[in-house]
Amino acid sequence: MAALDPYNGILGKRLAAHLLRRATFTSARTDIDSFALKTGVQAVDDLLTPQALTVSEPIDWITGQEFPNCGTMPPSCPPVTGQSSWVQRREYIKGWWLHNALNDLSLGHKMQFFLHTCFTNHADFGPPEFFWDYIALLRFYALGNYKVFSNKMCLDNLMMRYLNNDDNKFNNPNENFARELLELFTIGKGPQIGPEDYTTFQEL
Numbered sequence: 001m002a003a004l005d006p007y008n009g010i011l012g013k014r015l016a017a018h019l020l021r022r023a024t025f026t027s028a029r030t031d032i033d034s035f036a037l038k039t040g041v042q043a044v045d046d047l048l049t050p051q052a053l054t055v056s057e058p059i060d061w062i063t064g065q066e067f068p069n070c071g072t073m074p075p076s077c078p079p080v081t082g083q084s085s086w087v088q089r090r091e092y093i094k095g096w097w098l099h100n101a102l103n104d105l106s107l108g109h110k111m112q113f114f115l116h117t118c119f120t121n122h123a124d125f126g127p128p129e130f131f132w133d134y135i136a137l138l139r140f141y142a143l144g145n146y147k148v149f150s151n152k153m154c155l156d157n158l159m160m161r162y163l164n165n166d167d168n169k170f171n172n173p174n175e176n177f178a179r180e181l182l183e184l185f186t187i188g189k190g191p192q193i194g195p196e197d198y199t200t201f202q203e204l
Contacts, residue, residue, distance in 0.1 A: 007040040016043070023047050023110055025101045047107045048143060054103045058096035058132075060089070089128035097135055111142040119153050119185055121162050130158040150186055 011019065016035035020027035024047070035043050057066040101109035115138050123131040134156055141149035153159055154177075160166050163177035183189055190200030 009039065010036070011038055011040060011043060012036050019043060019047075020105075023107050024105055025109055026103065026105060031105055046105075049106055050108050050143065051104055051106045053100050055096055055099060058089075058092035060092060086128055090123045090131055093128060093132055093135060094123070108139070108142050112138040115142060115149065119150075119159065121156075121158055123158075125162040126158045130156075130161070134158040150181075153185075154181070 007015075013032055013036045016038070017027060017032045020031060020035060035046075038046070059066060097109075101113075112135075121134055123134075137149075137152060137156055141152065160177065163180050164174045165177040167174040187200055189198035192198050
C-alpha cells in the first residue's frame with residue numbers, strides 16, 4: 001500500500017506539526033520548525049529518545065521539598081495523615097505529571113497515557129505514595145516491554161486496591177483483577193459469537 005511506504009524526504013512544517021500533535025502533548029512553533037528539517041527516521045529516533053524530567057519530583061508546597069522522597073533516601077517527609085492531606089499530595093503528583101508532559105518532546109508521556117488507558121486506575125484508591133508508584137511504573141515502561149509491564153502491574157499497590165485484589169481470601173478469592181487483566185488488559189474477549197459468549201473469554 002502506498003500509504004505504508006516509508007517516507008524518505010524532509011518532513012516539512014505540515015507533517016512535522018501533525019507528527020508532534022500525535023506523539024506529544026506539546027507542539028510549539030519552534031519545535032515544529034526544528035522537526036520540519038528532519039527526515040521521518042530522524043524525527044522518530046528523536047521521539048523515541050527519553051528526555052530528562054524538567055522537575056524530578058513533585059514539590060510539596062507546605063515544606064518546599066520534593067515529594068515523596070524529599071530529596072533524601074530514606075525519605076524524610078513529614079508524615080501524611082487524613083484524607084485531605086492525601087488529596088493535596090495527589091494534586092501535587094498530577095500537576096507534576098502534567099508539567100512534565102507539556103515539556104516533553106519525546107513519545108514518553110503520550111505512551112504513559114496510553115498505558116494508563118490500557119491499565120486504567122484511579123488515584124483515590126490509596127495513599128499518594130501508591131499513586132506516585134503507579135505513575136513511576138508507567139514512566140519506567142512507557143517505551144519498554146508490554147509483557148513485562150503487565151507482570152509488574154500485577155504487583156502494583158494502587159491497582160490491587162482499585163480492582164479489589166486486596167479483598168482476596170484463601171477460601172473466597174475476589175476475581176475482579178484477574179478478570180480485568182484477561183478481559184481488558186491483555187488477551188481481550190475476542191469476537192462475540194453469542195450472548196455473553198466470546199471466542200477467547202467468557203463471563204460465567
